[in-house]
Amino acid sequence: xxxxxTATAKYLPERILSNFDLEKMVDTNDEWIRTRTGIxxxxxxxxxxxxxxxxxxxxxxxxxxxxxxxxxxxxxxxATVTPDTMFPSTAARVQHNLDAKKCWGFDLSxxxxxxxxxxxTGARFVESGDYRKVMVIGVDTMSSIIDYTDRNTCVLFGxxxxxxxxxxxxxxxxxxxxxxxxxGSGGDSLTMPGGGSLHPASTDTVKKKMHYVYxxxxxxxxxxxxxxxxxxSDILKKNNFTGNDVKLFIPHQANKRIIDAAAxxxxxxxDRVLINIDKYGNTxxxxxPIGMDEAATDGIIKEGDLVLTASFGAGFTWxxxxxxxxx
Numbered sequence: 001x002x003x004x005x006t007a008t009a010k011y012l013p014e015r016i017l018s019n020f021d022l023e024k025m026v027d028t029n030d031e032w033i034r035t036r037t038g039i040x041x042x043x044x045x046x047x048x049x050x051x052x053x054x055x056x057x058x059x060x061x062x063x064x065x066x067x068x069x070x071x072x073x074x075x076x077x078x079a080t081v082t083p084d085t086m087f088p089s090t091a092a093r094v095q096h097n098l099d100a101k102k103c104w105g106f107d108l109s110x111x112x113x114x115x116x117x118x119x120x121t122g123a124r125f126v127e128s129g130d131y132r133k134v135m136v137i138g139v140d141t142m143s144s145i146i147d148y149t150d151r152n153t154c155v156l157f158g159x160x161x162x163x164x165x166x167x168x169x170x171x172x173x174x175x176x177x178x179x180x181x182x183x184g185s186g187g188d189s190l191t192m193p194g195g196g197s198l199h200p201a202s203t204d205t206v207k208k209k210m211h212y213v214y215x216x217x218x219x220x221x222x223x224x225x226x227x228x229x230x231x232x233s234d235i236l237k238k239n240n241f242t243g244n245d246v247k248l249f250i251p252h253q254a255n256k257r258i259i260d261a262a263a264x265x266x267x268x269x270x271d272r273v274l275i276n277i278d279k280y281g282n283t284x285x286x287x288x289p290i291g292m293d294e295a296a297t298d299g300i301i302k303e304g305d306l307v308l309t310a311s312f313g314a315g316f317t318w319x320x321x322x323x324x325x326x327x
Contacts, residue, residue, distance in 0.1 A: 002174035003126035003134075003166045006327050007068075008293040009061035010162040011054045012280060013043045019155070026151040033155045034278075038256025042158025042281030044143045050084045052093035054161035055139040058289075059094055062135060062165045070098045074131040076105030077122050079114030079138040079285040081192075081314070082145060083107055090139070105135075111190070112252050112313025113180070114138060114285035115162075116321055120178040122166045129168075137163030138285035145192055147212035156254070157213070158281035162289025173304065173326035179235045179319060186223060186316035189216040224258045227318040229265035232310040235320045236266060241306065243267035247325075248301050252311035253277035253287040262310060274300070284313070301325045 018041045019030035033039055045054070055078055063070060078090045091105030110117035115138030122134040139161035148154045193199055194210030205211060228251065236242060243266040251259045256277055263273045274291045283290060288309050295301045303326035312318040 001127055001129065001168050001170060003123035004169040004171070004174035004327055005164045005292070005323065005325070006167045007062045007066035007165040008162070008289065008296045009058045009065065010160070010290045010293040011057040012160045012290070013045045013049065013054070015044045015046055016041050017044050017158070022155055025148055026154060028151045028155055037156060038275070038277045039155065039281045040278045043160055045141055045159045050144070051080050051082050051139045051141045051161070052084045052090045052097065054141070054159070055090060055094050055137045055163070056097040058137050058139070058161045058163040059098055059135055062163055066165050068133060068165065070100040071102045073100050073103045073133050073135055075103055075122065075125055075134045077118045077134065077136050078105065078107045079110060079118040079136070080107055080140055081109055081111050081114065081284060082141045094137070110285070110313065110317050111315055112254060112282070112284050112287070113311040113315070113317035113319050114313070115288045116178065116309060116311050116319045117180060117317070119164070119175070119321065120180060123175045126166050126168050132167060134166040135163060136166060137161060138289045140284035140286055142282070142284055145211065145213050147209055150212065152217055153213050153215055156282050158283050160280055160283035160286040160290055162286050162293055164289060164292065169327060171327070173324040176322040176324055177235060177239055178321040179231050179238070181227070181231065181318050183316045186219070187314070189219040190214070190314040221255065221258065223316055224254065224312040225261045227312045227316065228252070228258060228262040228310045231318055231320040232262055232266050232308060235322055236308070239322055241322070245306050246272060246308045247305035248295055248307050249273045250288055250291040250295065250307060250309045252313070253280065253291070254282045254312070258312070266308070
C-alpha cells in the first residue's frame, strides 16, 4: 500500500507587494530583483491574518474538493517556521477552526524543505494502515519575520499556503520515493537568531533585530545549487529514471537561477519546469504545494504523470521526492 495525493489546494493573500513598491522602501530596483531572483511580485497577509488563517483556508478547500467530511480527517501536519504562536501549534488552531473532532496533529519545522519533510511523514502514517486521510499543509507568513529595511532579504519572501490530502492506494500511482537530508553546520547562514530558548525575546534582541531572518546569500546560493541539483539527480538515478521521464519538475521557488541549475543538472527541458516565483516570491514551506495545486488545477499534470520535486532551505535542509500522479 502506498500513499497518494487525492486533492490539492492553495491560498494566496490578496495584498500584492511589487518590486516597484520595494523601490520606495529600500535601495533596490525592479531590474536588479528580476535579473537576480526572477521575482516580480509577492503576496502579503492583511492585518490580523496569520499562518493558521491561510492554512485553514487550504484545509477547507481540500475537504470540499475531496468530498471529505471534517470528522474523517485522521491527522493534520503543518509545515511552518512562522506558527501563530510557539504553542499551541498551528495544527491545533486549524483543527479548531475546522471543528474536526476526530483527528490529531502537529507542526513540523523544516524551513523551505518543510513540506517535503511533512509529506514524507504523512505518507508513512498512511502506509502504516492506521490512517486513511492525512492533511499535509505548508504555510508561512514570512512578512512577520522580514526586516523591510534589509534589501538582502525583503525582496525574496512572500506569504502563502498550499496543501494536499493523502490517502491510501493500491494502484501504481502515489509517492514513489523520497530522499531527505539535513546538515546543521550551515545553520548560521540562514537563521532567525532571536525568540527561542537560546536568545529569548528581550529589549536587547529586539534592538539587535534578532527576530528577523538573517541570510548569508552567497553561501546559501552555493549550497542550494549543489544540494537541489545533486539530490534531484540522485533520486532519478536510484529509481532508474531520467529527466526525459519527468512530466513536471516542481522545485522550491527560492531563486530562478537555482531552479534553472537544478533542472539543467537533471536534463529536464524548460517547458517541464514549474515556475511561479515571479508571482509569489519565496513562500518557504508553501512553494511546492502551491505549485502542485497550480499544476493540477491547470491540467499540466494528469493521471500517471511522473512528478519530481526538490527543495533546499535553512538548517541546512534539502530533499527530493518522486510522485506518480493520480489516485
